Amino acid sequence: MMPTLLPSEHIALHLLLWPSLLMAMAWLVATLLRSSAQQRASANSTTILVEQINALLPQTQCGKCGHPGCLPYAKAIAAGEPINHCPPGGPQTINALAQLLADLPQPLDPAHGSHEEERVAVIREDECIGCTKCIKACPVDAILGAGKVMHTVIASECTGCDLCVEPCPVDCIDMVVVSNNSATWPLPEAEPHPRLLQEIC
Amino acid sequence: MLFGRRHSIPNKLRLSKVTGGIQIPSRKELSLRSRIMPTPLPAQLIIPLQQVGADSAIPVVAVGDTVRKYALLAGSESDAVVPVFAPASGTVIALHQQHITVAANRQASIECLVLQTDTGGDESLALSGHDYRQLSPEDLCSLLASAGIIDTETASKDTQSLATLLTEARKTNVELLVINGIESDPYMSSEAAIAREYAEAVIQGAAILQVATGATRCAIAISANQQESRAALQSALSGSSIELIAAPDQYPAHDLGLVIGGLTRSTPATVNHGVNQGVLGLAMHTALAASERISNGKPCTSRITTITGMATQTPKNFCVPLGTPVKHLLALCGARDIAATTVVSQSALNGYAMQSLDEPIAQWHAGFIASAEDELANPQEPEPCIQCGHCITVCPRPLQPNQLLALTIKRDWQQLQQSGLADCIECGACAYVCPSHLPLLQTFRAGREELQLRQHGMQRSNYWQQRFNAHQTREAQEKTQQLEAQRLRKEQANAKAEPGFSRQQARSEIADAVARVKARRLASDKAATGTGKSGHSGEEQ
Amino acid sequence: MIDANTANAESSRVTHSPFLHSGYNSERWSQQQMVALLPGALLSLWFFGPGVAINIAITVVLGLLTARALNGMARQTSKGADTNLIIMAIVLGLAIPPGASILIPVVGTVVMVALGKQLWGGTGQYPFHPAMVAYLALLLLFSDQMLAWPEANGLLQFDWSTLANKVLLPNPVPLVDGLSQATPLLDLQAQLDSSAPQDLLAATSNLNTATGNLNTATGTFYTAAGLPMLLINLGFLSGGLYLCYTRAIAWQAPVAALASILFCCLLSTGFLSLPGELLGLHLFAGHLLLVTFWVTTELSSSAKTARGRLLFGVIFGCVVYFIRQSGAVPDGLASAIIIANLAAPLLDHRSRVASATAAAQAAAEDT
Ligand code: SF4
Numbered sequence A: 001m002m003p004t005l006l007p008s009e010h011i012a013l014h015l016l017l018w019p020s021l022l023m024a025m026a027w028l029v030a031t032l033l034r035s036s037a038q039q040r041a042s043a044n045s046t047t048i049l050v051e052q053i054n055a056l057l058p059q060t061q062c063g064k065c066g067h068p069g070c071l072p073y074a075k076a077i078a079a080g081e082p083i084n085h086c087p088p089g090g091p092q093t094i095n096a097l098a099q100l101l102a103d104l105p106q107p108l109d110p111a112h113g114s115h116e117e118e119r120v121a122v123i124r125e126d127e128c129i130g131c132t133k134c135i136k137a138c139p140v141d142a143i144l145g146a147g148k149v150m151h152t153v154i155a156s157e158c159t160g161c162d163l164c165v166e167p168c169p170v171d172c173i174d175m176v177v178v179s180n181n182s183a184t185w186p187l188p189e190a191e192p193h194p195r196l197l198q199e200i201c
Numbered sequence B: 001m002l003f004g005r006r007h008s009i010p011n012k013l014r015l016s017k018v019t020g021g022i023q024i025p026s027r028k029e030l031s032l033r034s035r036i037m038p039t040p041l042p043a044q045l046i047i048p049l050q051q052v053g054a055d056s057a058i059p060v061v062a063v064g065d066t067v068r069k070y071a072l073l074a075g076s077e078s079d080a081v082v083p084v085f086a087p088a089s090g091t092v093i094a095l096h097q098q099h100i101t102v103a104a105n106r107q108a109s110i111e112c113l114v115l116q117t118d119t120g121g122d123e124s125l126a127l128s129g130h131d132y133r134q135l136s137p138e139d140l141c142s143l144l145a146s147a148g149i150i151d152t153e154t155a156s157k158d159t160q161s162l163a164t165l166l167t168e169a170r171k172t173n174v175e176l177l178v179i180n181g182i183e184s185d186p187y188m189s190s191e192a193a194i195a196r197e198y199a200e201a202v203i204q205g206a207a208i209l210q211v212a213t214g215a216t217r218c219a220i221a222i223s224a225n226q227q228e229s230r231a232a233l234q235s236a237l238s239g240s241s242i243e244l245i246a247a248p249d250q251y252p253a254h255d256l257g258l259v260i261g262g263l264t265r266s267t268p269a270t271v272n273h274g275v276n277q278g279v280l281g282l283a284m285h286t287a288l289a290a291s292e293r294i295s296n297g298k299p300c301t302s303r304i305t306t307i308t309g310m311a312t313q314t315p316k317n318f319c320v321p322l323g324t325p326v327k328h329l330l331a332l333c334g335a336r337d338i339a340a341t342t343v344v345s346q347s348a349l350n351g352y353a354m355q356s357l358d359e360p361i362a363q364w365h366a367g368f369i370a371s372a373e374d375e376l377a378n379p380q381e382p383e384p385c386i387q388c389g390h391c392i393t394v395c396p397r398p399l400q401p402n403q404l405l406a407l408t409i410k411r412d413w414q415q416l417q418q419s420g421l422a423d424c425i426e427c428g429a430c431a432y433v434c435p436s437h438l439p440l441l442q443t444f445r446a447g448r449e450e451l452q453l454r455q456h457g458m459q460r461s462n463y464w465q466q467r468f469n470a471h472q473t474r475e476a477q478e479k480t481q482q483l484e485a486q487r488l489r490k491e492q493a494n495a496k497a498e499p500g501f502s503r504q505q506a507r508s509e510i511a512d513a514v515a516r517v518k519a520r521r522l523a524s525d526k527a528a529t530g531t532g533k534s535g536h537s538g539e540e541q
Numbered sequence C: 001m002i003d004a005n006t007a008n009a010e011s012s013r014v015t016h017s018p019f020l021h022s023g024y025n026s027e028r029w030s031q032q033q034m035v036a037l038l039p040g041a042l043l044s045l046w047f048f049g050p051g052v053a054i055n056i057a058i059t060v061v062l063g064l065l066t067a068r069a070l071n072g073m074a075r076q077t078s079k080g081a082d083t084n085l086i087i088m089a090i091v092l093g094l095a096i097p098p099g100a101s102i103l104i105p106v107v108g109t110v111v112m113v114a115l116g117k118q119l120w121g122g123t124g125q126y127p128f129h130p131a132m133v134a135y136l137a138l139l140l141l142f143s144d145q146m147l148a149w150p151e152a153n154g155l156l157q158f159d160w161s162t163l164a165n166k167v168l169l170p171n172p173v174p175l176v177d178g179l180s181q182a183t184p185l186l187d188l189q190a191q192l193d194s195s196a197p198q199d200l201l202a203a204t205s206n207l208n209t210a211t212g213n214l215n216t217a218t219g220t221f222y223t224a225a226g227l228p229m230l231l232i233n234l235g236f237l238s239g240g241l242y243l244c245y246t247r248a249i250a251w252q253a254p255v256a257a258l259a260s261i262l263f264c265c266l267l268s269t270g271f272l273s274l275p276g277e278l279l280g281l282h283l284f285a286g287h288l289l290l291v292t293f294w295v296t297t298e299l300s301s302s303a304k305t306a307r308g309r310l311l312f313g314v315i316f317g318c319v320v321y322f323i324r325q326s327g328a329v330p331d332g333l334a335s336a337i338i339i340a341n342l343a344a345p346l347l348d349h350r351s352r353v354a355s356a357t358a359a360a361q362a363a364a365e366d367t
C-alpha cells in the first residue's frame, strides 16, 4: 500500500500556521491585557503617582527640600522637580524614586543638605527657659511643655527634622544620633555573590 | 477574632510528612554514644543579661560581690525581660558590654556579667521544691515566670521568655500544649538525650506546664527515628494522659510552625509559638527547666548542649552551666587544633559559624559542631540558576526559592512581599539541594531582615505623616480660631463706638466749633478796633 | 561598633549555612540524563545506521562551539550551562532523520543555540525548549527531508557506499516504508481522510510491517509501530523510568502526558474498549517517549511546581493528540511543546503563589 505524503507546501503552511498563530494570539492577548491595565492605571495617574512618591519619602517633614512637608515635595516631583532634594532620605530614597519614575539615580543635591545618621532632638532641660518657640516649630508635635516651664522632646515621636534647633533662643536643643539597636545588627554579607549579580540580571 | 479562625484540633494527633523536605543522613549517633555529662566548672562564666527582646536585665549585684549558686544576679519588673541567676558560686569581677552572636549572622553588643567561680562553685542557696499538684495555676505561673526560663525554637529563630508565653497562652485559652522534642538537624541530639535520660522529668514538666497554661490536652512530639528516646518516654508515660507523637524522619520536621500546622491540619503559620492557633508549642528544654523549678525550686542556670563533629574525640551532650565559654567544652571533648576548626552553632543546615570561641553558651544554644577538614561542605562558587525547580520541590512552605532569589537580587521588595518571602522559615533545604550552589538561605536571611526593616520604616513614616497631618489640621484650626477671635474683638469694638461718637465726626465738629469761634472773634474784633485795623486786616486777607 | 568580619575569619573556611550539601550538581544531572538516553540512542543507531551518530555528533560538537562563541561575545562564563546544552543537542540529533544532509543538523544546531537559547539570555532564561524551536524551524525549512525517514533495516545491512553521497549531497531520501518515525502517523492521517472513523482500527492494523517479524495478524498494539521503532521507544521508556526512579526528572509531567494521551485514545472509542493499535501508534510510532521524558521535563522552559508539571503534561498530551488526529501536521510534538511552554509560567504562577497568598492572608487575619 502506498503511503500518501501530503504535499510539502501544504505541510509547511500548516506547520507555520499552527504554532505561529497560537503564539501571535497569546502575544496579542497579553499585550491587550497589559495595555488595558495600564490605561486603567493612568486614568487618575497623577494622584496615584503623588501617593506613590509620597510613600517613598521619609516623612520627616523637615522642609529641607524647600517645601513645607513631604507631600508638597511629592507633588512637586510629580510635576517635574528633581528627585535629589531630600537629605534625610538620602541615596536610598533617591534610588527608589528613580526606580519608580524610570529616572536615573543621581547624587543628593548638596544645596539642600547632606544625608546624616538618624537623630532625635534632646532638650537640655535645665537650660530651657520655657519660651514655647520650639513647640511651634515642631511639625509632628513631639515637644511637650507650657509657657515658662521646662520643655521636653518625646524621643519616639521625633522625626529628627532639626526644625526646633533654630528657633531656640538659648540653644539648648541637641540633635543626638540614635544608638544602633543591637537586636537589628546587619548581616556581615548582605550582598549576594557579586558574580551572580552580573550573571542573573 | 482569635477564636473565630481557630482550627479544631483533631482527636488523634498525628504528624505526617510535610510537602517538600529533604532526607539527610543522620550523624546523631556520634554524640548519643555517651550519656549526658556534667561540666566541670570553668574559671569564669560570662553571663549575658539581655536574652530576649531589646531590653537588658538590671544587675542587682555589683562588681566585687560574692554570690552563691542560684542567687539572683539581674532582674527587671517587666515580664518581657528574663531574670538571670548565678550558675555557680563565685565573685562578680566585671560588668561590661560584649559582642555576642545572637542569631545566624547577627551579632549584638550585649551587657554581660563575668563571674569568677569558686573552686567547686556549689555553695548554693537553700532551695525547696513543691508538689505541683498542690499549687494553683497562678502560683505555678508566677514561679515559672520568675525562673529565668526562655523558650527557644531550634536555631534561635524565635526566642521568647516563658513568662510572656504563659500570659499569652492563658489569655487566649490554648487547648493543646505541644512539647516539641523534634530535632531534624543531622548532628544535634540534645533533645533526644534529654528524652532518653530525663524522660520522667520532662513528663512532669509537661504536666506542670499543662496546668499552668490551662491547656486541655498535652502532647510530646519526638522524632520517629530516635528509638531509645521514644521508648524511654513511652514507658514513663504509662498511665498519663499526655500523648506521644512521632514525627517523620525528614528535615525540617522540627520547625514549630510546621509542627503546629501539621497537628491542627491548617496553614503552617506560627505567631508566638502557635498561641493564635489554640496551641502552645514549647521546647523540651523548657519542660525540663519547668520541672526543675517546681520540684526542686531551682531557677534555670544550665542547659543540655551537644558538642559534636569529627574534630572532637569524644562527642557528647553536656549539662552546661550557662555562661561557659564554648572553647571550654570543646577542650573537654578533646577537640584537636581548635583555632583552625570551623565551629558551627545550632545546626548544620541553618546554623552559623562561630566568630569567636570565647563566646558563652546561652539558653538558645542547641549545640556546636567542630568539623574536621572535609566534614562540612565548603561553599562552592555559585553558578547561574538552571531553573531545575529542586528548591521548589523541597521547600516546606509554598514558595518558589528560585524566583525569590531573582527578586531579592533585583531588590523588588513589593513583589517579594507578594511572593511570600516573609513565609520562609529559613530552613536551608533549598540551598542544600541547589545544584548550582546558589546562596539561597543566605540571601533570604538578608532579604527578610531588610524586609522587616522596611516594614518598620514604613510604619514609622506613616505614623509621622499622620502626626504631621494632625499637626497641620490643628494649626489650621488654631489659625481660624485666632482670626475668628480677632474679628469678634473688632466687631465688639465697633459696636461699642457706634452710638454718636466718631473721631472724624468729632474732629469735624471740633473744626466747626473752632471756625465758629474764630468767625465770632473776627466779627467782634472788627466792631471793637475800627477802620485802621480793619484796613490792615483787609490787606492780610 | 563591631567588625563582624574580623575575629576568627581566616579559620572559618565555611562561611554560611547550609554547611551540608546534597552533592547534587548539574554535571551529575546531565550524566544521568545521558546514561538514560543511551539504550534508545544505541537502538536508533542499530536500526537506522550511522546517520544517527553523524547527526548527534554534529549537533553536540557544533552546539558546544556555538555556545562558547556566543558566550564569548556576551562576555559570560558558562560552566554548568553546557551540560544542559549537550542533552538538548542529543535530543535534536535524534529527532533529525538519519539520511538527511548534514546541512540540516548544522542549521538546526545554530538555530537551537542562537535563537532558542542565547537570544533569551542563556541558561535558565529561555521560555521555549531550544531543541523544539530548532526542530520546528527545520520542519519549515526542509519539510521534505525532515519527514523522510529511511528504512530501519539495521546497521549490518547498511549500505556503506551511500554514506559519502548522503553526507555530501543534500538529496532527499524517499525511503518510506510505513514503519518508522512519523510516517505511520502520516498513513494514519491519509486513511483518516478517506475513511470513516470506525475504520480507524482497521486502518492502523493494516499497516505494513515488512521488516518487523511480528505480523499485524495478532493485532496487538505494539505491532502497529513496527518492531524497530517499538524497540527504540522501549529503550527511551526504560531510560525515562530510570530518570524518574533516580529523581533526576520529576515524574509529574511525563506521567500526566502519557495518561492524557491514554485518556484521549479511550475517548475516541467511547471508553468501550482499549484501542490498542491507536495507542501503540501514538506511543511507539513517533518520538513521543523521547519528548515526554526528556523535553517536557526540561528545566527552564517547563513548569517547575508539582501541580504546574501535572498541568503541563496534560496540556502537552492533549495538544499532541489533537494535532495528530485532526491537524495537518503528522507529528505535533514540537508544536505541542511550544504551546505548553507558553502556558508554563502561568501554571507555576497560579498553582504556587495562590497558596502562598492564602497562607499570608490567613496569617494576617490571625494577627
Ligand atoms: S522635636 Fe525638633 S527635631 Fe524632633 S520632630 Fe520636633 S522639631 Fe523636629
Ligand code: SF4
Pocket: B394, B395, B396, B397, B399, B401, B423, B424, B425, B426, B427, B428, B429, B430, B431, B440, B441, B444
Ligand atoms: S529556606 Fe525558605 S525558601 Fe528555602 S526551603 Fe526553607 S522555607 Fe523554603
Ligand code: SF4
Pocket: B384, B385, B386, B387, B388, B389, B390, B391, B392, B401, B402, B405, B430, B433, B434, B435, B436, B437, B438, B440
Ligand atoms: S535549586 Fe538552585 S538552580 Fe535549581 S531552580 Fe532552585 S535556585 Fe535554581
